Amino acid sequence: MIRRRGAPALLAVAVMLFAASGAAVAKPSREAGASADKLVVWHYFTTPGQVNALAKMAKLFNAQNPGVKVEFEFKPFAQMTQAVLASAVAKRGPDVIVYQWGDMLKLVDSKAIRSMTPYLRKWPESKFFPASVVHGVRRGEYSQGKGAIYTIQPYVNLIAMYYNKDILDKLAIKPPTTIDQFEAALAKLEANGKGGLLTDAGPGVSGWWNGMPWFFANGVDIRMRDRATIERVLTRLRSWIVKGYIPQDVTSVSTGVDTRSRWAAGDFAFMVNGNWELSTVTKDAKFNWGVVRMPSGPAGSSVYLGGEGVAIGAFTKNPNLAWKFLQATWLGKKGQLVLPTIGSVPARTDLAGNPAITKARGLTPFLKSVPSGKRLPITQAENAAQNLFGDTYSGVLAGQLSPASAADRLVKETPKLLGTG
Structure with missing residues (x-):
């Protein structure tokens, strides 16, 4: 957060x-x-x-x-x-x-x-x-x-991908640097009965803060202009929950503390969380661990600062x-x-x-990750757009909205909020 x-x-x-x-x-x-x-x-x-x-x-x-x-x-x-x-x-x-x-x-x-x-x-x-x-x-x-x-x-303060090195080493998985590599790692973890990813995917700011990096990696920013790409990214993320790569209950999580304490138990391979958790993870995690940047896509890797x-x-x-x-x-x-x-x-x-x-x-x-980082929303219009995204993103992962209807909403409503429509 x-x-x-x-x-x-x-x-x-x-x-x-x-x-x-x-x-x-x-x-x-x-x-x-x-x-x-x-x-x-x-x-x-x-x-x-x-x-x-x-x-x-x-x-x-x-x-x-x-x-x-x-x-x-x-x-x-x-x-x-x-x-x-x-x-x-x-x-x-x-x-x-x-x-x-x-x-x-x-x-x-x-x-x-x-x-x-x-x-x-x-x-x-x-x-x-x-x-x-x-x-x-x-x-x-x-x-x-x-x-x-x-x-x-x-x-x-920004987010990155924490990983449980002990779990990855047992399955000969290298820490992923791209989204494709990350998805392949999740599939291998699921096939071997291991927990995949923990992240905060609650509505509002939580979903926006942790969800937008997947869109930045695919060239989509807060203006939400590329409907086809938005639907494709949402479809992929929802599939990770359907396939069991991500537990369904992450959509009710809105604090990094909840995610960190659960991940520190050692049952999941990956966690999206912030630098502010480093000292606590160092103290609480009883396994070997590391951190990599958020996985990159065609447009690289970017997070909010x-x-x-x-x-x-x-x-x-x-x-x-x-x-x-x-x-x-x-x-x-x-x-x-x-x-x-x-x-x-x-x-x-x-x-x-x-x-x-x-x-x-x-x-x-x-x-x-700092040089490619994105600034936080600062205007009232941008804050409204971030909440719209967070609510929509969380709704898709929870199965309450289809990727297609969510993409329609973001492309239609975001420009109105930003005054660009």
């Missing part, structure tokens, strides 16, 4: 870890925002690993800016966007925001965040961030990698200092190398072969 880590119950742990690290934990303030010797960063991280990562970021920044106090101010995830909007109305706010970037247009429209374009133009390392993680506005509309840039995703974004607050008193913070931490090479310690995939393409990443078990296939 589009992973959100953390829970309010862990906030006390977060506060203790911040205090122990030396980074300041700011109480909610009426006058957020920095001077030349203070920098305020709003975030909603709560897990111990995330909090430790923030403390490491502060140390990286202070190594270059020793006289500046970094204050990390916690805002609950559900309240972050409203808190930023409210601060903009009052014409004050944080220097840096770490937030769910899908709300960027709201913040831009409210003039709550400022463009980073002037800084990015002068920063040679900006070329290492693919367009799919660079978010801006051009002629009043959302623009990927162009226009005035307001947010960058320093890391991404989730994860938080970073932005500079519109009312910071020192935007240059805010940029220096991002440059030294979330976007800089040293800061990026902190991210694998919490299971996140750095967005910088120049780090693909870095030992700090390659030695992290299972992380490399995720990293290799």
